[in-house]
Amino acid sequence: MTQGQHFTRLAGGAAQPAGHASLRRTNLSLVLRHLRDHGSSSRADIAEATGLHRATVSNLMAELLERRLVREVGIEHAGTVGRPRRAVALDGAHVGVLGLEINVDYVAVHGTDLGGRVLVERRVGFDAMGSGTNHSLRELGRVARQAIDELTRAGAGPSGLGPGDLAAAGASGIAAAGGGIRVAGIGVAVPGLVDVGHGVVALAPNLGWRDVSLASRLSVALGDVRAPVTVDNDANLAALAEYTSGVAAGTADMVYLTGEVGVGGGIIVGGRLLRGADGFSGEVGHMPVDPGGSRCGCGRSGCWETKVGLAALVRMATPDQAYGMGTTPVPDPEERVAEIARGLAGGDPLMLAAVAEVGRWLGLGGSILVNLFNPRVIVVGGYFATLARWLLPFAQAELEDLVVAGPAARCRFVASDLGFGAASLGAANVVINQLIDDPTAIGSPPVRLAAPQPTAT
Incomplete structure (x- = not known):
């Protein structure tokens, strides 16, 4: 090993330089972004559009298929000659994202899967201006937990799990079982000054908040829901939603x-x-x-x-x-x-x-x-x-x-x-972008157990 070189271990078990892992994350993200922006494509078309080698694309696609972030969608024929090409599309129906907004007189929710399919959307009237920080955070946590339960149930069908099974398994257990939706990230919009890097609301005058560690407090309130929480200003998030789809x-x-x-x-x-x-x-x-x-x-x-x-x-x-x-x-x-x-x-x-x-x-x-x-x-x-x-x-x-x-x-x-839900939509979109930036953070591909070896007698 060269002095100063750092190694990491990939899913297959082989040690690779840390730079290789970073490059692979970047390339996985590049492929997912192409599919999100252009729809279904063949591996050859993805290679041509991204500039990646065809063999590299095939290798990346194998991991994305294992992670259930893409799916095969059929055969494409490139003209009248040549071999047909199998197309793939963005999937991620098992990956949930939650966008929340707490404002003066309501809490809003926008829950989607990784592909942007809206699964939960509502606004709950609530007097955050007159309720104080602690009560407001409890209400935000309650609405978030309810939305997470709904997201989880929305994806229960493919695995055959019912509500009782969901409650017993929890979000991480359902994901491990291969069905249902696992909430992989939560974004929160707040009308105020936000230290985004630390998830702290420095000042929200209309809520009466100052120096509120919103990300960490919401994470604690959500208990065993192990999803990173991002906090940002409501207008910034709404502006991003408008820029993307308004x-x-x-x-x-x-x-x-x-x-x-x-x-x-x-x-x-x-x-x-x-x-x-x-x-x-x-x-x-x-x-x-x-x-x-x-x-x-x-x-x-x-x-x-x-x-x-x-x-x-x-x-x-x-x-x-x-x-x-x-x-x-x-x-x-x-x-x-x-x-x-x-x-x-x-x-x-x-x-x-x-x-x-x-x-x-x-x-x-x-x-x-x-x-x-x-x-x-x-x-x-x-x-x-x-x-x-x-x-x-x-x-x-x-x-x-x-x-x-x-x-x-x-x-x-x-x-x-976009209505009054622009900020919660923007919060969800930001989390989706974060996940696409690093697909390896969404979850590990399935572990393949080695076949048992015969023992000597």
Whole structure:
């Protein structure tokens, strides 16, 4: 062994240099990404598209088949001559991913398998703003455990295991048995400043959280569910979901705005999420726009979200249902917005005036973002999207009036079609990307036991 060279042991038992293991992970990821982005392909087509040698692709495919991350899907014929090619496709139906979001008045869940098939999706009304950190984390853990149980049951069919067997085996036992879904990763979206590397929420003003070790505390709450937990800002995750599959998918320069009680921003520049030096960029809701304005949850006055957040709209449009009045049960944000939409459609003057006021402030803050980042679109989510037909004309007019570059900036407001679930979808997508980055972290291929050898008598 050369001095200083490190070795690792692969599934087949042979020792290989650590660099070889890293290269293999990279190549496995390259093949999976190709299948995810292009659908079923033959081994020869994958080799041609990725630049890998055909023998290398065949070797990688054998491991991916063992790990049940790809499946054979049939025969492809390359023209009228030549041997038929057997095609493969991304599988991973036994690998579960959970995206969660905890916000001021709800907890959202988006559960999928590795291929993106949605298996669990819901939003539960919950007063996180008034419940305190410990109670909120207990509720988050409860919703997560319930979703994990549903994901596990959703994959029980192929193995023939019933609910009783699932409870006895647990997630890891089901995976070992060869059936069911094993949750391989959990992502959590939070409206606040997040230390992503450590899974710590540094500050979430509207939740009243400071220095909360969310990843580790949720892991403890989930007990024997051995799945890594990733935590990130809700607007960042929603922006990534929009960039991947939203109305402005693929737009290299865009801003996403959450339309919640708090207003956050996810900023895509040159096709990449802008995080900043400490990962805290995008807190656009706390731009000061009115020094004499209302007090914000962050402790300052006149922040942008005090003008355009859902709480501001509800206070103006339906003052008898304003946030902080202790309503039980807590209304779902879509229920609040649906009521306002009905009033707007009916010509309610109080609601029309409220939306016009919010729209103008939305355009003012949007002009600041356009002057700073020169995005092509500002995608608005949450309640902004639901009320877009009334809200965005005012916002667009104000933006065009205030942007320094004028028409040359060519930026427009666009309503998201992902709804209030954009952040939990983004959280799930981030976990899927992490798993595809390192397929070897998903689980070991089946262990082949050596045939028993005859013993001498």
